[in-house]
Amino acid sequence: MLEIRDVTQRFGGLTALNRVSLNVPAGKVIGLIGPNGAGKTTLINAISGLAHPTEGQIYFGDRAIQRMPPHRITQLGISRTYQNIRLFGEMTVLENLIVAQHGLGRSSILGSVLTLPGFRAEQRLLQQRAGALLTQFELSDKASQRAGALPYGDQRRLEMARALATRPKLLLLDEPTAGMNPIETEALGTEILELRQKGLAVLVIEHDMALIHQVCDEIYVLNFGQIIAHGTPNQIKNNPLVIEAYLGEEG
Amino acid sequence: MLNAYQETVFQFMLRDALLGLSIYLTLVTGMFSLANAGFLAIGAYISAVLWKYLGVPLEGALVIAPLACALIALPIGLPVLRLKDIYLAIATIGFGEVVRIMIINFDKIAQGVTGQPNLVITNGGAGISGIEKLAQTWQLILVLAVVAFLIYRLHRSRFGRAMAAIRQDERAAATMGINVVYVKVMIFVFSAALAGLAGVFDAFLARAIKPNDYGFTQAVNILAYAVLGGTSTLFGPIFGAFGLRVLPEALRFSQQFRGVLIGVLLLAVIIYLPGGLINPAAWNRLWVRLRGRRSGAVQGGG
Ligand SMILES: Nc1ncnc2c1ncn2[C@@H]1O[C@H](COP(=O)(O)OP(=O)(O)O)[C@@H](O)[C@H]1O
Numbered sequence: 001m002l003e004i005r006d007v008t009q010r011f012g013g014l015t016a017l018n019r020v021s022l023n024v025p026a027g028k029v030i031g032l033i034g035p036n037g038a039g040k041t042t043l044i045n046a047i048s049g050l051a052h053p054t055e056g057q058i059y060f061g062d063r064a065i066q067r068m069p070p071h072r073i074t075q076l077g078i079s080r081t082y083q084n085i086r087l088f089g090e091m092t093v094l095e096n097l098i099v100a101q102h103g104l105g106r107s108s109i110l111g112s113v114l115t116l117p118g119f120r121a122e123q124r125l126l127q128q129r130a131g132a133l134l135t136q137f138e139l140s141d142k143a144s145q146r147a148g149a150l151p152y153g154d155q156r157r158l159e160m161a162r163a164l165a166t167r168p169k170l171l172l173l174d175e176p177t178a179g180m181n182p183i184e185t186e187a188l189g190t191e192i193l194e195l196r197q198k199g200l201a202v203l204v205i206e207h208d209m210a211l212i213h214q215v216c217d218e219i220y221v222l223n224f225g226q227i228i229a230h231g232t233p234n235q236i237k238n239n240p241l242v243i244e245a246y247l248g249e250e251g
Numbered sequence: 252m253l254n255a256y257q258e259t260v261f262q263f264m265l266r267d268a269l270l271g272l273s274i275y276l277t278l279v280t281g282m283f284s285l286a287n288a289g290f291l292a293i294g295a296y297i298s299a300v301l302w303k304y305l306g307v308p309l310e311g312a313l314v315i316a317p318l319a320c321a322l323i324a325l326p327i328g329l330p331v332l333r334l335k336d337i338y339l340a341i342a343t344i345g346f347g348e349v350v351r352i353m354i355i356n357f358d359k360i361a362q363g364v365t366g367q368p369n370l371v372i373t374n375g376g377a378g379i380s381g382i383e384k385l386a387q388t389w390q391l392i393l394v395l396a397v398v399a400f401l402i403y404r405l406h407r408s409r410f411g412r413a414m415a416a417i418r419q420d421e422r423a424a425a426t427m428g429i430n431v432v433y434v435k436v437m438i439f440v441f442s443a444a445l446a447g448l449a450g451v452f453d454a455f456l457a458r459a460i461k462p463n464d465y466g467f468t469q470a471v472n473i474l475a476y477a478v479l480g481g482t483s484t485l486f487g488p489i490f491g492a493f494g495l496r497v498l499p500e501a502l503r504f505s506q507q508f509r510g511v512l513i514g515v516l517l518l519a520v521i522i523y524l525p526g527g528l529i530n531p532a533a534w535n536r537l538w539v540r541l542r543g544r545r546s547g548a549v550q551g552g553g
């Protein structure tokens with residue numbers, strides 16, 4: 001479904017990604033781990049179109065997306081969350097979920113200003129979908145609160161709900177449990193598995209190894225911009241290179 | 252009802268309100284553009300020239316001037332809107348200056364191109380005078396009402412939400428499927444058309460226009476409407492425009508100090524009510540705080 005081929009990303013003299021290749025098959029949950037500064041976020045930025053890679057190709061289905069603008073990539077069915085939460089803080093929880101459906105709307109500027117009949121029907125549909133996500137993520141009672149004022153855990157869940165509001169086929173999660181307590185983390189793991197059951201593919205960056213083992217079908221390990229290992233969670237657990245990379249970070 | 256002088260002030264209030272809405276559109280989309288004065292100039296000059304040399308009436312100008320401004324804004328917006336914040340402000344001030352200088356030198360260029368040394372169109376720095384005062388108060392009210400209504404509807408539409416999203420976090424907005432470049436350029440174009448519309452009324456109210464009416468000072472004045480009234484609702488910049496037109500008139504008793512007084516007022520708003528005067532949330536907070544203080548005092552006394 002997602003196929004990354006030899007992607008290199010340079011920032012000036014720094015090579016943040018060095019010939020990275022990675023696959024996310026349909027309906028699978030793939031983990032991406034590695035020490036801080038390894039280039040994980042950079043890879044997600046490249047996939048979502050925020051920073052076009054210096055070299056290499058990214059295929060989504062049979063389309064090359066490495067030069068597409070971010071909104072087109074989202075409309076094709078790739079959505080993401082951010083490591084440092086980037087909700088629309090001044091909007092309400094509900095508005096965040098409605099605005100995320102922008103790319104699904106078909107009404108033109110004129111059509112929506114003049115409130116043509118199609119626009120009204122579209123509005124109702126957006127509200128319904130947002131309502132379903134609120135229920136799914138247990139945010140219904142907070143629908144009219146300002147997103148920026150929510151507690152941390154709720155903001156993380158709203159980010160995930162907002163990413164799903166774009167109706168993705170592939171979801172990119174950048175450290176979704178950062179700052180969550182163990183109970184919230186486990187609930188999120190269950191959520192990810194439910195999404196997979198519904199047929200969604202997920203690429204998740206995560207430091208919590210328990211969660212990785214709970215949800216991932218395969219794991220890629222990134223270190224200094226290079227994939228140093230790839231395999232099932234059990235294979236990775238015992239890989240000496242991986243242990244070294246993590247020990248190196250602590251030492 | 253109103254005497255002639257009051258009516259003229261009122262007409263200029265309405266024209267300024269259009270300018271306030273013009274800058275409001277870009278500000279609520281997160282674009283700090285000061286290009287409005289330049290488009291105001293273009294709108295005014297197109298109206299004046301078309302009327303003077305071709306006899307095109309105000310109604311014709313109301314269609315032609317905004318369209319021309321929109322067409323000019325399109326190729327300018329595409330490259331310029333890559334810039335952000337203060338850089339965009341500087342670039343758009345630059346645009347205003349280019350417009351002003353082109354108007355001043357327009358005749359020389361036209362004389363060169365046509366080979367007619369006596370050709371006069373914009374009349375350089377002296378500008379165009381003797382324009383008939385064709386603008387009617389009811390036309391201004393009608394145009395302002397329609398524009399305000401359309402902006403209100405735009406706000407509640409999917410594009411209005413996209414505009415707010417872009418202002419709050421452009422990158423996040425892009426990854427939510429919003430075509431940021433398209434929305435920004437469209438809003439810049441609408442804003443330019445609106446400034447051009449104000450320019451039509453400007454020409455047919457002022458009767459005489461000159462390039463220096465549309466310089467940096469004018470650009471900053473328009474920004475001041477949004478600062479005074481705020482941009483939480485579209486009534487903010489309308490109120491700001493009204494206020495900054497009426498205040499100088501009301502302060503006529505102190506010719507010397509009115510500039511200072513208005514400056515102090517703007518400063519006070521920026522410091523104490525950074526969201527502007529028309530900001531329901533801020534007034535609400537202020538009200539709650541004052542009430543809290545009072546009830547706190549009662550409890551402390553008891
Ligand atoms: N836009 C950028 N400009 C310059 N350097 C960057 C940019 N984005 C990331 N980097 C650098 O790339 C490296 C990888 O960063 P990142 O992808 O955020 O790591 P991770 O998410 O694995 O912690 C870091 O050294 C970071 O400083």
Ligand SMILES: [Mg+2]
Nearest residue numbers: 040041042083
């Ligand atoms: Mg990161």
